[in-house]
Amino acid sequence: MQQQIKKPLLEVDGLKKYFPIKGGVFGRTVGEVKAVDGLSFTVYEGEILGIVGESGCGKSTTGKAILRLIEPSEGSVKFEDEEITSLGPVEMRKLRRDMQIIFQDPYASLNPRHTVEKIIGESLLIHGTTSKKERKSRVKQLLEVVGLSAYHASRYPHQFSGGQRQRIGIARALANNPKLIICDEPVSALDVSVQAQVLNLMEELRDAFNLTYVFIAHDLSVVKHISDRVGVMYLGRMVELTGKDELYNHPKHPYTQALLSAVPDPDPDIEKERIILKGDVPSPADPPAGCTFHTRCPMAMDICKQVKPEFLPIEDNHFVACHLYHSEQQNISNNNLVKEGEHE
């Protein structure tokens, strides 16, 4: 990922997803949950971009909105330079060949009444593999790629363990040779010993098939292990984004600092200063004004309550949304700077 020319595969700009809150007798819209509230980031070809953040910060909504499994409220999503938010259903279906998703819960995402052959075969059929024989042999090949065996094809999801089911989910995602896979908590439901197997598999597949991943998870150690760059989300926005070593060794945003300090380390010799944040994450239906983190931030200043900090680069490839790092001049700058910085 270092100095070669990086080619953007996915560009997300100002993405928003507001869910209406219905209330009253007539079910009128009485408010909005700002699940994703202005996200911008770029994913380069061949990289693994990790996205971390606490429950409800909008990670899954981001993943689904990118694939238009839910419609974004606002913003632009470009895949290989093509704006996809305005594509019609037929074109979108074609594009889904290249963009796949893997979910947290391998149990829920596989139809329990279908055999593995049917589950994976269906995905092949949708994207044009009409010959049954071809599908059959491709399913067997895929099963072997993910570390299962050809004879597993005739089995049903309940006959597999959690880790094996996640392998089936991965095989299905790989079926049509995608370019990008959005992985939404792919190992969160797995036991530690099995989680390591699946993480290794995902890394091997990335190398073997030159895949690009957006890897969503709340476990900071897992994300660190697998990612090249990592973005941290808080209340629907990205607050920091940079290379993984930089992020974990020199976190800049006060939220990232607190989050990293809160992760208990299994090494009893590592003494770290714990930043204990006060209170809970505010509701995305009524986010605080200014910097949405100001209600819990140990560094909050007056300006933080009023002015929303922009997501700007403070060094090469290190983006932070925090007034501590932005001079006034930068703060009044327009969005162009964000875009330029992001793509450089």
Next chain:
Amino acid sequence: MSDIVLEIKDLSTHFFTDRGEVPAVEQVSIRVHKGEVVGIVGESGCGKSVTSLSIMQLVPNPPGKIVSGEINFKGENLALATEKRMKKIRGNEISMIFQEPMTSLNPLFTIGNQMIEAIRIHQKVSKKEAREKSIEMLKIVGIPRAEAIIDEYPHQLSGGMRQRIMIAMSMSCDPELLIADEPTTALDVTIQAQILELMRTLNHEKDTAILFITHDLGVVADICDRVVVMYSGQVVEEGTKREVLKDPKHPYSKGLIRSIPKLHGREEKLYSIPGTVPKPKMDRIGCRFAPRCEFAFERCFEENPQLYPTGEGRFSRCFLYDKSEGDKTIDAATNKEATIGG
């Protein structure tokens, strides 16, 4: 030591289901001293919760039953105690908090109702006094606006607040032993940090012994003094937290620790234990870990190892530590280990 609060001796708890008998907990022995925090770690289904439910005599029966063993709490064997006696002990001398606080709080009553009732079951105090004590406890666990929150309902609060209230309730009778079954697993890390800090403070200030169940080795490093590792219904390793985390002896603990991605430092490829976590079943022959163990030898498939001492207060359920096996095996294991470790 004489200051033992809880001594579980050879506890076996089985479930008698349509599909046969499930030995969820097999011959588990654990000691907890006064003021000590003992962790039970292990992967899903290894028997952590069933162990804790057995202590409280809360294993659903049928299908579950303690088939053998003793649970000595301050000299009394709870396995033989009547339900009437257990009602007195639960929430008073031994308290328990669970992973999902919502299931243990009644949604129909205010926080105050529930706390006051819990206090008055065990202590002869007036409603007013109990209410004051409740507010005080809520403040101790860091609930803001305690005077107002006490009249609110559980669903009006966040997960972290509910868990803090559960801790307040469980501590309100000054229990000698607190059993916490994955109390922070459902919470975000920043909230988990708050709860762990709170539990540590209560442990220091009131000298409450804590049996802390978790699958997170980071949490063990954070809060425990001693730790017991379980695998498929059995204790496989025991020692101080430092000993177990820094110098694990049992091949399973070794593998488990190495398969966690590290927050510090860098690893190229993660170590992973092959295979999957087995479900406990009857009449198993051999070491439960043998099918996944890289050190397994013939005997491991024929006999179930006992817990062998590996140091002062340390045990490992593994033939590699059986003196009668001679040094050959141990050498083989340590050599292999050295190559992997290096």
